[in-house]
Amino acid sequence: MSSQVRFTDFKSDKQPTWCPGCGDFGTMNGMMKALAETGNDPDNTFVVAGIGCSGKIGTYMHSYAIHGVHGRALPVGAGVKMANPELEVMVAGGDGDGYSIGAGHFVHAVRRNVDMSYVVMDNRIYGLTKGQASPTSREDFETATTPEGPKQPPVNPLALALASGATFIAQSFSSDALRHQEIVQKAIEHDGFGFVNVFSPCVTFNDVDTYDYFRDSLVDLADEDYDPHDREAAKDRVLDAEKEYMGVLYQDEDSVSYESQHGLDSPMHEIDDGAPEGAMDLVREFY
Amino acid sequence: MPADFNWAIGGEAGDGIDSTGKIFAQALSRAGRHVFTSKDFASRIRGGYTAYKVRTSVEDIQSVVDRLDVLIALTPRTIEENLDELHEGSVIIYDGERTTMQDVEIPEGMVGLNVPLKGLAEEAGGAIMRNVVALGAACAVTNFPIENLDSSLKKRFGDKGQAIVDNNKKAARKGLEYVEEEYDEEDLDYDLDTTDNDYVLLNGDEAIGMGAIAAGCKFYAGYPITPATDVMTYLTGRIERFGGHVVQAEDELAAINLALGAARSGARSMTATSGPGIDLMTETFGLVATSETPLVICDVMRSGPSTGMPTKQEQGDLNTLLHGGHGEVPRFILAPTTVAECFWKTVEAFNLAEQYQTPVYLTSDLALAVTEQTFEPDAFDMDAVEIERGNVVDEESIGDHQTEQEQFKPHELTDDGVSPRAFPGTAGGAHMSTGLEHDELGRRTEDTEMRVKQVDKRDRKVETAREREDWSPREFGNSDAENLVVSWGSNEGALVEALAFLEEDGVDVRVLSVPYIFPRPDLSEEFEAAEEVVVVECNATGQFADVLEHDTLTRVKRINKYNGVRFKADELATDIKETLSA
Numbered sequence: 001m002s003s004q005v006r007f008t009d010f011k012s013d014k015q016p017t018w019c020p021g022c023g024d025f026g027t028m029n030g031m032m033k034a035l036a037e038t039g040n041d042p043d044n045t046f047v048v049a050g051i052g053c054s055g056k057i058g059t060y061m062h063s064y065a066i067h068g069v070h071g072r073a074l075p076v077g078a079g080v081k082m083a084n085p086e087l088e089v090m091v092a093g094g095d096g097d098g099y100s101i102g103a104g105h106f107v108h109a110v111r112r113n114v115d116m117s118y119v120v121m122d123n124r125i126y127g128l129t130k131g132q133a134s135p136t137s138r139e140d141f142e143t144a145t146t147p148e149g150p151k152q153p154p155v156n157p158l159a160l161a162l163a164s165g166a167t168f169i170a171q172s173f174s175s176d177a178l179r180h181q182e183i184v185q186k187a188i189e190h191d192g193f194g195f196v197n198v199f200s201p202c203v204t205f206n207d208v209d210t211y212d213y214f215r216d217s218l219v220d221l222a223d224e225d226y227d228p229h230d231r232e233a234a235k236d237r238v239l240d241a242e243k244e245y246m247g248v249l250y251q252d253e254d255s256v257s258y259e260s261q262h263g264l265d266s267p268m269h270e271i272d273d274g275a276p277e278g279a280m281d282l283v284r285e286f287y
Numbered sequence: 288m289p290a291d292f293n294w295a296i297g298g299e300a301g302d303g304i305d306s307t308g309k310i311f312a313q314a315l316s317r318a319g320r321h322v323f324t325s326k327d328f329a330s331r332i333r334g335g336y337t338a339y340k341v342r343t344s345v346e347d348i349q350s351v352v353d354r355l356d357v358l359i360a361l362t363p364r365t366i367e368e369n370l371d372e373l374h375e376g377s378v379i380i381y382d383g384e385r386t387t388m389q390d391v392e393i394p395e396g397m398v399g400l401n402v403p404l405k406g407l408a409e410e411a412g413g414a415i416m417r418n419v420v421a422l423g424a425a426c427a428v429t430n431f432p433i434e435n436l437d438s439s440l441k442k443r444f445g446d447k448g449q450a451i452v453d454n455n456k457k458a459a460r461k462g463l464e465y466v467e468e469e470y471d472e473e474d475l476d477y478d479l480d481t482t483d484n485d486y487v488l489l490n491g492d493e494a495i496g497m498g499a500i501a502a503g504c505k506f507y508a509g510y511p512i513t514p515a516t517d518v519m520t521y522l523t524g525r526i527e528r529f530g531g532h533v534v535q536a537e538d539e540l541a542a543i544n545l546a547l548g549a550a551r552s553g554a555r556s557m558t559a560t561s562g563p564g565i566d567l568m569t570e571t572f573g574l575v576a577t578s579e580t581p582l583v584i585c586d587v588m589r590s591g592p593s594t595g596m597p598t599k600q601e602q603g604d605l606n607t608l609l610h611g612g613h614g615e616v617p618r619f620i621l622a623p624t625t626v627a628e629c630f631w632k633t634v635e636a637f638n639l640a641e642q643y644q645t646p647v648y649l650t651s652d653l654a655l656a657v658t659e660q661t662f663e664p665d666a667f668d669m670d671a672v673e674i675e676r677g678n679v680v681d682e683e684s685i686g687d688h689q690t691e692q693e694q695f696k697p698h699e700l701t702d703d704g705v706s707p708r709a710f711p712g713t714a715g716g717a718h719m720s721t722g723l724e725h726d727e728l729g730r731r732t733e734d735t736e737m738r739v740k741q742v743d744k745r746d747r748k749v750e751t752a753r754e755r756e757d758w759s760p761r762e763f764g765n766s767d768a769e770n771l772v773v774s775w776g777s778n779e780g781a782l783v784e785a786l787a788f789l790e791e792d793g794v795d796v797r798v799l800s801v802p803y804i805f806p807r808p809d810l811s812e813e814f815e816a817a818e819e820v821v822v823v824e825c826n827a828t829g830q831f832a833d834v835l836e837h838d839t840l841t842r843v844k845r846i847n848k849y850n851g852v853r854f855k856a857d858e859l860a861t862d863i864k865e866t867l868s869a
Contacts, residue, residue, distance in 0.1 A: 012719070013692075014730060042717040048548070058719050059731055064711035066551055067721035068544065069574050075508075075541040079548020079556070080711070082532055083506050087552065087711055105544075108537040264532055269553025269710045271503030271676075275669035276529045282497050283667045286487035287317065 007036040012062040023200030026174035027121050028057055034184035040088045047090050048077040050097035052128050054121040057092045071102030074109040081114050084267040085259045089116035096126050099135040099155045110164040110193055115257035117187040117194040123202035124209045131205035157197050158238040158249060167192040167255035170248045173214050174200040186248055192255035221247030229253055290344055292477060293354050297338035298361025300331055307418035308339025312488060313439040315343045316661050319482030324659040325351045330597045336364050345480055349780030350856040356477060357428055359421045363391050373397060380424050400466060407461040412454035419455050423462025431479040433463050487664050491629040491655030495585060496521030498633025499557050501672045505531040506556040508545035510538055513597045514656040515587035518559040539564035543571045550582045553710030555637050559585035562604050569611045572646060576616035578720040581640035588652040590851050599851030600653045602776050605830040608648045609805060617749045619647040620804035624779035627666040629655055634672055642677040643705060643748040654777040654853035680707040685715045696727040700740055704747030753806045760808050763798040770796045770867055771817035775831050778823050781854040788860030814839040821846055821866050
């Protein structure tokens with residue numbers, strides 16, 4: 001809202017209990033910077049968090065916020081935004097939260113295209129329950145509960161989003177601070193559901209999908225002659241079994257948010273002192 | 288000539304039973320007669336027996352009885368299904384030319400009116416209108432002026448054009464004329480008087496939807512489920528006129544979370560479902576209560592457990608509503624007792640939710656949901672609707688509820704347990720809410736003292752409400768009677784009418800109908816004053832009887848019905864008499 005808002009205004013006075021070196025620090029910083037940079041302030045921002053390490057984010061940020069139940073942050077965010085389209089709504093979750101228990105809501109949130117951003121901290125492991133396979137864990141990723149690996153292919157969140165009709169699909173890396181912030185900013189600015197899968201390494205339990213791994217392997221689409229408005233190109237990239245990409249993979253320029261489609265343009269919190277004017281007409285309908 | 292008249296149309300689902308029944312019910316209502324409808328239906332779209340029953344009287348009626356005077360039978364099974372309720376002189380209208388009805392035998396003592404429904408409908412413009420021909424025939428039987436049907440036909444078919452409306456009017460008159468020409472009037476001795484009264488006719492689900500709009504509900508999210516869907520159907524297309532919005536969610540989990548989100552934005556929000564959906568919503572219910580979010584969750588009960596009998600009546604969810612969810616959280620549970628009370632209890636539910644920042648279960652049931660009943664329009668007097676929003680702070684008053692560091696305290700420890708509430712967007716109000724135990728700022732805590740303080744604070748809201756609000760039961764019958772009959776929910780109507788039957792038999796009772804399940808009235812004094820206490824409810828174990836025994840330390844007698852059918856007034860009178868003398 002005001003130009004004097006700094007990203008630190010979005011910081012709460014609680015010290016994160018994430019492990020030292022956790023990717024979530026970088027992910028959160030980028031989110032706060034993106035919010036400040038897009039002209040928001042804590043009083044017009046609503047952050048919805050899921051469960052798990054990622055879900056703690058609401059506590060470490062300063063804004064209107066709710067820490068939901070496991071996997072259901074997206075419908076909460078949609079409800080917040082529909083009831084007050086003037087708010088900037090950002091939903092944060094993890095790969096377990098969003099692609100396992102919340103997979104159904106993910107598909108429908110994508111279809112619904114509410115104008116909010118969804119940042120998933122993907123570390124390809126369950127961290128807070130101390131190292132079990134997550135839906136994005138590799139097929140041969142050995143954990144206490146999957147000693148020989150999950151033996152099933154990981155969920156491909158980007159492809160799932162594209163197949164579900166997403167209007168904005170992006171991927172970023174928490175340690176690449178500038179690119180991450182820039183990508184989240186684009187998600188915020190998108191008129192519709194801005195989905196960002198963020199590689200946010202777990203330094204304690206995942207020794208495969210590490211900072212080094214992502215740093216060496218991620219291909220930044222900014223370095224290519226890539227048109228994010230080309231759905232066919234996006235299809236090729238999200239289904240590419242050889243490489244993983246960073247940047248905006250797909251954006252529908254014609255995206256119209258749910259609220260615009262349904263004419264939701266003002267906050268619903270103001271109501272009359274008594275029954276609304278014309279309510280007696282409702283009774284007359286039953287003559 | 289009976290004071291009240293009972294009429295039904297029955298056939299297979301897909302035969303247009305519902306709309307035909309509704310057309311007649313509306314016509315009766317518009318002719319100034321009281322109407323009370325009930326439905327027999329199965330959980331399938333086509334085929335299977337289904338019936339729409341209409342009881343009507345110039346007197347007020349509030350229940351169904353075991354009696355049928357005129358039956359339009361579109362299938363032989365319709366007659367079989369209703370044999371118990373048919374009596375000597377009952378009239379059965381049927382189409383003997385219909386293949387399945389050719390060999391039908393009209394039971395002895397009853398009057399069979401063989402009317403070529405399909406043939407006459409075709410003469411009027413199409414076979415599809417055969418049910419309307421039957422309605423015309425029913426008008427002949429009852430001397431009910433056929434002009435009364437016209438406005439209901441217009442209401443039902445108006446969207447399809449004047450020609451369709453005119454054809455239907457013609458079809459009705461064909462039925463009337465056929466009966467008048469072919470049958471002797473003395474066989475048909477029903478006479479339906481009309482009056483000048485203007486009634487409205489609606490069911491419990493519609494009344495809940497209307498109550499929600501009246502109460503300023505702006506956001507509804509739900510997932511289709513029998514018998515709660517009509518709440519969503521009612522709101523869709525109407526709530527928008529008042530600045531609201533309806534979302535059909537992907538499941539009940541999403542529905543309650545969408546509603547929770549909207550409620551956190553400050554909108555009056557609601558979801559409605561039935562038992563299986565309540566199970567799913569229970570996960571989020573705890574978060575709603577702990578985060579102190581005002582939310583109305585409507586449970587239109589049906590037979591359980593599991594998928595149970597989706598189209599049958601039961602009041603079996605009480606224990607779930609009282610105890611559902613892990614841990615301990617305060618809640619309010621309101622149980623409307625009549626269709627009109629569905630409206631008022633919905634308004635009250637929104638007020639309680641916001642005043643005490645607590646989820647409110649509004650528990651209705653299938654009997655209320657599908658029953659259409661006539662009321663004076665004043666029963667829904669919008670001028671009497673009052674809105675209580677509770678402790679909402681704005682940018683000026685927020686300073687009184689901040690720490691020295693200007694941090695807002697959404698879970699401030701207060702004497703009445705109610706904390707200040709800041710709608711998002713309010714400057715200085717930014718705060719965190721969570722399902723984790725938290726301090727006054729909403730921040731996670733495992734501090735033993737704060738844990739106890741926050742639990743006590745949340746519980747204090749219920750205690751405060753107990754003192755401040757009126758939780759009285761509704762009373763009927765003789766307040767000095769020695770025998771006390773207690774019920775909750777939709778049983779009230781049958782119970783009130785049962786009083787007349789009991790009076791005839793010299794049985795004097797006092798009736799308390801309890802619309803508040805939690806908190807609920809303290810009935811200790813009433814129980815002590817009574818010789819016998821009987822608790823009436825539609826479940827097998829007597830869930831409400833259990834809590835009343837617990838409250839009053841008094842053993843009660845129980846009348847439980849759980850075959851899927853609501854109580855009927857005459858039947859209930861017999862049950863009460865037998866239970867009292869047992």
